[in-house]
Amino acid sequence: MEAIATVLIADDDPSLRRTTRIILETNGYRVIEAGDGDEALRLLGNARPDVALVDVVMPTACGYEVLGGVRDNWDGAPPILMMTGYASVDAVVELMREGAFDCLAKPFGERDLLDRIERALGLESPLEDGESPSPEKLSRREIEVLLLMREGMTNRDIAARMRLGQRTLDEYVKRLCKKLGVSNRTGAVAWSYRHTMVDLDSATAFPDGAQVEVEAGSEG
Known part of the structure; x- marks a missing residue:
């Protein structure tokens, strides 16, 4: 059976x-591996995977250097998902x-891994309850x-x-994450960072023109 896509895993572990x-x-993917940053850059250039999982901390070249090498040397590079044990907002x-498509916090579960890869490849990734993500329905408060x-x-x-x-506030965060x-x-x-965010004075939130859903009673 033909593989869904080729995934590069770059990690020294x-x-x-x-x-x-x-x-x-x-789950149907072909996998190639790199044990350090230099090998990851070589495989990104030669094997041309469809998506790459790259650890932030690696020998020879760290994840930031891999991102920089891809950004500076190749057009049409695959989406890169960075893996890190220090997934703070900063x-x-x-x-x-720096150009990462997404970030995976270690340790990550199977469903989270597959969802991120499917999203990077542009495949459908429905929520557990069967609903699709609805960013166009973020309220102004949630956007703020x-x-x-x-x-x-x-x-x-x-x-x-x-x-x-x-x-x-915790409820706002929970709701926007679900959406x-x-x-x-x-x-x-x-x-x-993968989408154009709203200017809060604007009538639309996203580049496709989807309207912002304003909550009743919320401030302008």
């Missing part, structure tokens, strides 16, 4: 590469600015929360800035 390979091959923001998350603010700081109770089809706030920040 043989155990992680082996486990990830098993998951991907079981780290995700920096990686997305997302923009503040991009600035690296904690939930507590955002609640204070927006004059909301902590429980109310975007991500599992947590770092995933939401990563999503925001």
Whole structure:
């Protein structure tokens, strides 16, 4: 049977590469491996995988150097998903600015891995309850929360800035993550860097012209 796509796994941990390979091959993907950054760059140039999983910390060339090498040397490079054990919002923001398609926080589960790869390949990735992500239905408040998350603010700081109770703010975060089809706030920040975000004074939120859903009783 023909493979769905070819995935490069670049990580200096043989155990992680082996486990990830098993998951991907079981689900129909062809896998190639690199144990360091230099080998990852070589395979990205020669083997031309459809998507790459690249660890941030590796020998010879780190994940940032791999991103830079791809950005500076190749047109039409595959989407690169960065793997990191330090998935703070600040780290995700920096990686997305450097050209990463998305970030995976270690340790990651099978479903999270497959969802991110499917998204990178442009395949359908429905939510568990069967609903599709609906970014066009973010309210103005949810967009404001997302923009503040991009600035690296904690939930507590955002609640204070927006004059909301902590429980109310947590509910906003939960709802916007569900609408975007991500599992947590770092995933939401990563999503925001793959899409044009809204100017809060604008009538539309996204480049396809989808209208922002304004909550009843919310401030303009």
